[in-house]
Amino acid sequence: MTEPALTTSPAETGPALLEARGLTKHFPVHHARQAVRAARLARRSDPAQGKSGRGAPVVHAVEDVSLALPRAGITAVVGESGSGKSTLARMLARLITPTSGQLLLDDHRVPASNRGRREYARDVQLVLQDPFSSLNPVHDVRYHLARPLLVHRLAKRGAALDEAIKSLLERVSLSPADQFLGKYPHELSGGQRQRVAIARSLAVTPRVLLADEPVSMLDVSIRLGLLNLLGDLRERDGLTILYITHDIASARYLADDIVVMYAGQVVESGPAESVTDQPAHPYTQLLLSAAPDPDRAEPPSLQGRGSPPSLVSPPSSCRFHPRCPHAMAICAERTPPAAQVASGHLSACWLHAQGLDSEQARPIAARPPGGPPAMPRSAPDPGEET
Numbered sequence: 043m044t045e046p047a048l049t050t051s052p053a054e055t056g057p058a059l060l061e062a063r064g065l066t067k068h069f070p071v072h073h074a075r076q077a078v079r080a081a082r083l084a085r086r087s088d089p090a091q092g093k094s095g096r097g098a099p100v101v102h103a104v105e106d107v108s109l110a111l112p113r114a115g116i117t118a119v120v121g122e123s124g125s126g127k128s129t130l131a132r133m134l135a136r137l138i139t140p141t142s143g144q145l146l147l148d149d150h151r152v153p154a155s156n157r158g159r160r161e162y163a164r165d166v167q168l169v170l171q172d173p174f175s176s177l178n179p180v181h182d183v184r185y186h187l188a189r190p191l192l193v194h195r196l197a198k199r200g201a202a203l204d205e206a207i208k209s210l211l212e213r214v215s216l217s218p219a220d221q222f223l224g225k226y227p228h229e230l231s232g233g234q235r236q237r238v239a240i241a242r243s244l245a246v247t248p249r250v251l252l253a254d255e256p257v258s259m260l261d262v263s264i265r266l267g268l269l270n271l272l273g274d275l276r277e278r279d280g281l282t283i284l285y286i287t288h289d290i291a292s293a294r295y296l297a298d299d300i301v302v303m304y305a306g307q308v309v310e311s312g313p314a315e316s317v318t319d320q321p322a323h324p325y326t327q328l329l330l331s332a333a334p335d336p337d338r339a340e341p342p343s344l345q346g347r348g349s350p351p352s353l354v355s356p357p358s359s360c361r362f363h364p365r366c367p368h369a370m371a372i373c374a375e376r377t378p379p380a381a382q383v384a385s386g387h388l389s390a391c392w393l394h395a396q397g398l399d400s401e402q403a404r405p406i407a408a409r410p411p412g413g414p415p416a417m418p419r420s421a422p423d424p425g426e427e428t
């Protein structure tokens with residue numbers, strides 16, 4: 043059964059500037075013996091795994107992900123390590139080639155070959171997680187910012203180049219710019235390094251910024267400043283931003299829309315407030331219960347158990363079902379369809395499906411002792427299922 047892909051809908055959020063349709067990435071496993079062992083272990087923990095695991099083993103890093111980034115909007119992709127968010131960002135930046143699926147920029151299909159890669163890089167820039175390694179330690183700030191300007195022929199050497207570099211530094215609030223031009227990465231703080239990395243991305247006047255965990259390696263005290271900088275770039279320059287994070291609280295603070303990924307798939311998406319105030323998927327509820335909350339008096343109640351499945355041989359049904367406290371018989375047999383749970387808010391979970399019979403709805407997981415009551419089944423209109 044082919045299920046509709048979960049996506050933020052351009053119809054709900056405005057016209058999409060960058061769109062991914064059904065992006066999939068499988069990485070070959072070169073150490074076959076390890077792959078066979080991993081698949082065997084995975085099947086032992088979940089017999090439903092590996093039913094489709096014929097042929098050369100691959101890591102199913104990203105599976106059929108659709109995503110639409112509205113112009114001048116901020117979309118957050120949230121998930122734990124190994125959920126496929128960074129692989130998705132690299133496919134959107136065309137640093138790795140998808141196994142299947144399409145990219146569209148301005149409604150035009152982006153070629154799978156190298157053709158037009160330089161023009162694409164001017165429109166879509168990637169900021170990496172680690173500001174310590176994304177800058178070359180033997181070059182100063184001036185070199186890092188001059189290089190993209192010269193490579194893309196956006197400024198000529200001399201006064202114009204100096205002016206362009208200083209303007210970039212001021213855009214990321216590194217001022218007075220003269221103080222930073224001659225500094226090497228080791229002379230900057232983590233936050234300043236990440237600002238230089240963002241300034242380098244801005245040098246080619248991109249329209250889309252893909253920020254892959256841009257604050258996760260920074261001290262908590264300077265994270266907010268970086269998030270506010272991203273918000274300012276959207277407000278001031280109309281930049282379209284994809285913010286990738288494992289921290290759903292920061293996603294709510296910064297983003298208009300949130301897309302939640304688990305084990306390479308999108309499990310929930312929608313407006314940030316709706317996803318965080320009324321999480322519909324048990325995995326999103328797990329993420330939220332793990333997020334720090336100063337207003338919470340009690341310790342968080344974590345409803346999920348265990349760890350993510352092997353991506354060499356993931357479950358062919360709901361990938362979250364071995365960990366889900368609400369799992370039913372059907373969850374181990376069939377992929378859940380995407381269902382609309384609120385305006386623009388979709389969740390891929392059988393809890394929101396209509397018309398399950400008693401055998402399909404039979405619980406297969408014991409609730410954790412002392413855990414919260416089972417989530418009530420929502421009852422959307424049958425016509426709302428997408």
Ligand code: SF4
Pocket residue numbers: 323324325360361362363364366367368369370373378390391392393
């Ligand atoms: Fe997956 Fe079923 Fe749990 Fe929904 S209830 S997350 S479909 S295991």
